[in-house]
Amino acid sequence: MDRAALRLILLGVFLLSASSQPVKKKQDVDIYSFYINSTVTSRYATTVITSRVANTVNESQEIQFEVKIPKNAFISKFRMTIEGKIYDGVVKEKQEAQQQYSRAVSRGESAGLIKSVGRTLEDFKTSVTVAAFSKVTFELTYEELLKRRLGKYELLINAQPMQPVADFKIDVHIQEKPGFSFLEVKGDLSTGDLANAIKTTRADKDAWVTFYPTQDQQTKCESCGESGLKGDLLITYDVERSSHKGEVMVSNGYFVHYFAPSDVSRIPKNVVFIIDRSGSMNGRKMHQTRLALLKILSDLDGDDHFGLITFDSEVKTWKNELLKATKENLETAKSFVKEIRDRGATDINAAVLAGVDMIHRHPREETASILILLTDGDPTSGETNKERIMANVREAIGPKFPLYCLGFGYDVNFDFLTKMSLENGGVARRIYEDSDADLQLQGFYDEVAVPLLTDVQLKYTGGTNLTKTSFSLYFNGSEIVVSGQITDNSVESFTSEVIAVSKGNNVTYQETVMVKDTSDVPPENEDFMPRLWAYLTVKQILERQVLLKGQEKEDEKKAALKLSLKYQFVTPLTSMVVTKPQGDEVEVADKPKEGGEEPRPPVMMSLLPSSGDPFASSGYSRSRVHSGPSLHSQPVLMRQISSPDVFPGLLESSDYFPKQYSALMPLPRRIADVVLPMPVPRVRRNRFLLPSAGQSKPLCFDVPVPQKLRLLQDSASEFSMNGQFMTRRQGFSKIAFHYKTKHRLTINTSSISYQDGQSHVEFLWDQEPTQHNTEGVSIILRSNEMDVTMGHIRVVILLHKKNGGVFLWPAVRQQPKDVSLMGILGKPEASYEEVQGSQTPTLKIMDQEVKASMEDVTDYTLPSTPVIRCWLVPFQAVMQGEISDFTVTRL
Numbered sequence: 001m002d003r004a005a006l007r008l009i010l011l012g013v014f015l016l017s018a019s020s021q022p023v024k025k026k027q028d029v030d031i032y033s034f035y036i037n038s039t040v041t042s043r044y045a046t047t048v049i050t051s052r053v054a055n056t057v058n059e060s061q062e063i064q065f066e067v068k069i070p071k072n073a074f075i076s077k078f079r080m081t082i083e084g085k086i087y088d089g090v091v092k093e094k095q096e097a098q099q100q101y102s103r104a105v106s107r108g109e110s111a112g113l114i115k116s117v118g119r120t121l122e123d124f125k126t127s128v129t130v131a132a133f134s135k136v137t138f139e140l141t142y143e144e145l146l147k148r149r150l151g152k153y154e155l156l157i158n159a160q161p162m163q164p165v166a167d168f169k170i171d172v173h174i175q176e177k178p179g180f181s182f183l184e185v186k187g188d189l190s191t192g193d194l195a196n197a198i199k200t201t202r203a204d205k206d207a208w209v210t211f212y213p214t215q216d217q218q219t220k221c222e223s224c225g226e227s228g229l230k231g232d233l234l235i236t237y238d239v240e241r242s243s244h245k246g247e248v249m250v251s252n253g254y255f256v257h258y259f260a261p262s263d264v265s266r267i268p269k270n271v272v273f274i275i276d277r278s279g280s281m282n283g284r285k286m287h288q289t290r291l292a293l294l295k296i297l298s299d300l301d302g303d304d305h306f307g308l309i310t311f312d313s314e315v316k317t318w319k320n321e322l323l324k325a326t327k328e329n330l331e332t333a334k335s336f337v338k339e340i341r342d343r344g345a346t347d348i349n350a351a352v353l354a355g356v357d358m359i360h361r362h363p364r365e366e367t368a369s370i371l372i373l374l375t376d377g378d379p380t381s382g383e384t385n386k387e388r389i390m391a392n393v394r395e396a397i398g399p400k401f402p403l404y405c406l407g408f409g410y411d412v413n414f415d416f417l418t419k420m421s422l423e424n425g426g427v428a429r430r431i432y433e434d435s436d437a438d439l440q441l442q443g444f445y446d447e448v449a450v451p452l453l454t455d456v457q458l459k460y461t462g463g464t465n466l467t468k469t470s471f472s473l474y475f476n477g478s479e480i481v482v483s484g485q486i487t488d489n490s491v492e493s494f495t496s497e498v499i500a501v502s503k504g505n506n507v508t509y510q511e512t513v514m515v516k517d518t519s520d521v522p523p524e525n526e527d528f529m530p531r532l533w534a535y536l537t538v539k540q541i542l543e544r545q546v547l548l549k550g551q552e553k554e555d556e557k558k559a560a561l562k563l564s565l566k567y568q569f570v571t572p573l574t575s576m577v578v579t580k581p582q583g584d585e586v587e588v589a590d591k592p593k594e595g596g597e598e599p600r601p602p603v604m605m606s607l608l609p610s611s612g613d614p615f616a617s618s619g620y621s622r623s624r625v626h627s628g629p630s631l632h633s634q635p636v637l638m639r640q641i642s643s644p645d646v647f648p649g650l651l652e653s654s655d656y657f658p659k660q661y662s663a664l665m666p667l668p669r670r671i672a673d674v675v676l677p678m679p680v681p682r683v684r685r686n687r688f689l690l691p692s693a694g695q696s697k698p699l700c701f702d703v704p705v706p707q708k709l710r711l712l713q714d715s716a717s718e719f720s721m722n723g724q725f726m727t728r729r730q731g732f733s734k735i736a737f738h739y740k741t742k743h744r745l746t747i748n749t750s751s752i753s754y755q756d757g758q759s760h761v762e763f764l765w766d767q768e769p770t771q772h773n774t775e776g777v778s779i780i781l782r783s784n785e786m787d788v789t790m791g792h793i794r795v796v797i798l799l800h801k802k803n804g805g806v807f808l809w810p811a812v813r814q815q816p817k818d819v820s821l822m823g824i825l826g827k828p829e830a831s832y833e834e835v836q837g838s839q840t841p842t843l844k845i846m847d848q849e850v851k852a853s854m855e856d857v858t859d860y861t862l863p864s865t866p867v868i869r870c871w872l873v874p875f876q877a878v879m880q881g882e883i884s885d886f887t888v889t890r891l
């Protein structure tokens with residue numbers, strides 16, 4: 001019997017797949033009601049998602065519910081209601097929740113460990129079996145404090161239901177005591193015919209935004225179709241700021257102070273950009289860095305002073321001193337930026353100290369100094385001990401100015417950058433390797449481009465348990481938020497005082513509010529302020545954890561845990577335990593850790609999604625633990641080309657120009673030297689990557705083309721997957737699956753063909769999402785992905801369109817536990833040791849010492865195609881055989 005599965009994704013994708021035919025119009029599961037209700041009270045947003053689903057067939061079905069939420073939010077409630085019975089998630093201390101999870105696993109019950117992190121959103125996912133003709137209601141609540149950036153707050157709602165919903169509503173109610181200076185609704189869902197479904201109403205202190213599209217409208221927007229809505233709704237606003245003293249609100253023994261003055265002049269700044277130009281920055285990263293720097297230089301004000309430092313194993317300064325941002329100096333600096341090229345290792349210590357020294361040697365009165373470090377890797381040259389680097393930088397800077405660290409990509413040690421930034425009054429920000437990386441860099445600079453105040457101190461008479469009250473800089477367009485408790489609830493007034501420096505002069509802001517005036521907060525929202533205080537307190541404690549040691553660290557951790565449990569927040573210290581009706585089945589939701597030692601997407605495949613993957617996602621995720629298949633990291637197919645097809649400054653990805661060719665192939669220095677059109681480079685080998693147990697860097701090895709390869713084979717289940725390389729290009733032109741005696745699936749770059757001995761089904765890559773199930777075989781076609789499950793083995797085939805070509809890449813997502821499979825992708829991981837004292841890099845693999853080189857390669861098993869680093873070693877050393885042992889004569 002086929003089991004239909006419904007994936008509900010808010011701020012993501014609703015994937016409905018309940019069909020035994022490639023295309024089926026009738027839905028076996030009906031999302032008959034879907035509400036998003038978001039209430040924002042003084043920037044604190046509480047969002048409730050309620051989804052009601054009906055099983056419309058005469059058999060039980062498993063319905064999956066997946067919700068994407070903002071990364072900064074805390075989940076505070078999850079509830080399922082089935083046939084009138086309520087199943088609530090309970091937040092517990094992480095260790096206690098883990099024990100309950102482990103007990104469920106030991107009993108053979110299904111349990112889900114929910115974690116992982118995405119770029120801006122996180123996923124929560126669960127499922128439940130619903131009886132024939134029955135209904136289930138999912139309800140999830142999350143809370144967040146909207147942060148002011150560049151003069152506005154943003155509330156984002158993204159919906160892609162993949163099914164028109166009869167009762168689809170989004171209601172947003174915003175309450176702001178000062179009133180609104182502006183409010184706008186943007187996004188894909190506000191264009192075309194859908195604009196008529198949006199209604200915005202504003203009163204003195206309230207604003208309402210409703211979005212009630214009809215089923216017909218849900219199919220008629222530019223990005224919509226039969227599968228319904230696809231896009232986002234973005235609500236941006238700011239508040240009136242008639243008082244430069246800020247906005248102080250008091251309620252239920254708590255207070256919150258929003259401080260964002262605009263009555264002071266901008267402070268001229270001294271800014272030093274410290275740019276990593278090591279070999280790992282090659283390709284698109286270096287190109288995007290140059291683009292961002294050119295734009296940032298154009299935005300400097302005439303009274304700013306600036307410096308440029310580039311580094312690899314050596315440190316190079318544009319000029320030995322800070323120069324004023326005159327037109328002539330900026331043009332000279334831009335010429336310098338255009339010539340920055342990647343090379344060498346990474347000496348972070350010497351580079352940052354050079355930047356500090358540049359500011360110290362040229363002090364200027366009534367200015368604000370800022371250091372901005374951009375790097376994509378670990379320190380590998382000069383001083384490489386991270387603790388000593390942080391101590392050196394801390395001693396050199398003192399409390400004089402902030403250091404902002406931008407970590408480019410996934411190879412960077414983000415914990416190291418975070419700690420170094422926090423120790424020096426700054427913050428760390430991850431720059432994601434994507435087409436908009438230059439815009440991410442520019443966006444960060446825009447946030448710190450206009451300093452207004454320095455040395456900001458906030459004081460509250462009668463206040464206790466305060467959140468952070470000291471800030472080195474306040475920037476235009478941002479906002480300082482402080483919350484706390486009031487020690488004496490009998491007092492009639494409460495006073496706040498802000499002391500800061502503006503262009504060398506002390507400025508003071510003082511505000512007194514009446515404690516007994518409860519008109520600030522509507523009765524229905526009176527509990528928002530203690531929750532806001534708890535949210536901000538937990539956030540800041542978790543941020544400080546990297547700086548604290550010993551008993552102080554433990555005490556603060558206990559305080560954050562106590563608040564998380566009291567307010568039922570899912571934080572990095574807690575987990576939500578969800579007990580489901582099927583035999584006390586248990587799932588556990590964990591808050592992901594941003595920027596920690598998370599597995600990099602190219603390596604830990606079991607924790608990383610392909611788009612639409614029903615078992616893995618980029619944020620909160622669910623994986624079942626049972627006695628059958630288990631998720632494993634798999635060898636990841638990579639590529640390497642034989643010659644560059646683009647020139648410095650125009651590189652798309654780092655593996656277009658491997659390091660071993662950089663000294664052998666002269667390149668033209670002027671665009672005029674380039675003769676177009678350029679030929680497509682011939683690929684001589686494809687590169688596979690193999691995760692390594694206990695090591696940060698995976699192994700990789702090359703296979704020459706053309707070849708027909710045995711990719712994966714399990715003789716016990718009569719499963720095999722073979723692939724044929726493209727001729728003269730990267731990737732595969734065709735991949736064939738065989739299962740049992742009658743199942744055959746053939747995938748090429750234009751179509752998919754499946755035969756089971758009785759029927760023959762054809763799919764096209766560009767058709768609507770489709771599912772086909774039969775006798776232990778599941779085939780799901782999504783956009784540029786074919787998800788194939790045969791028995792206990794699951795493989796996703798990705799279709800890539802790049803550099804004028806189209807090709808296939810396989811990614812093994814699931815295989816039987818404790819079973820050795822044959823083929824290039826059959827080895828789940830390898831182990832190695834680095835041999836110390838060798839003149840050239842040497843690894844010990846299977847008791848054999850082999851020469852190795854560090855390479856940058858592109859991972860095509862993920863849709864985002866990230867660039868990662870690996871140890872390149874001989875094929876025979878890893879696979880324990882010759883290439884001929886893995887070739888086949890026919891697919």
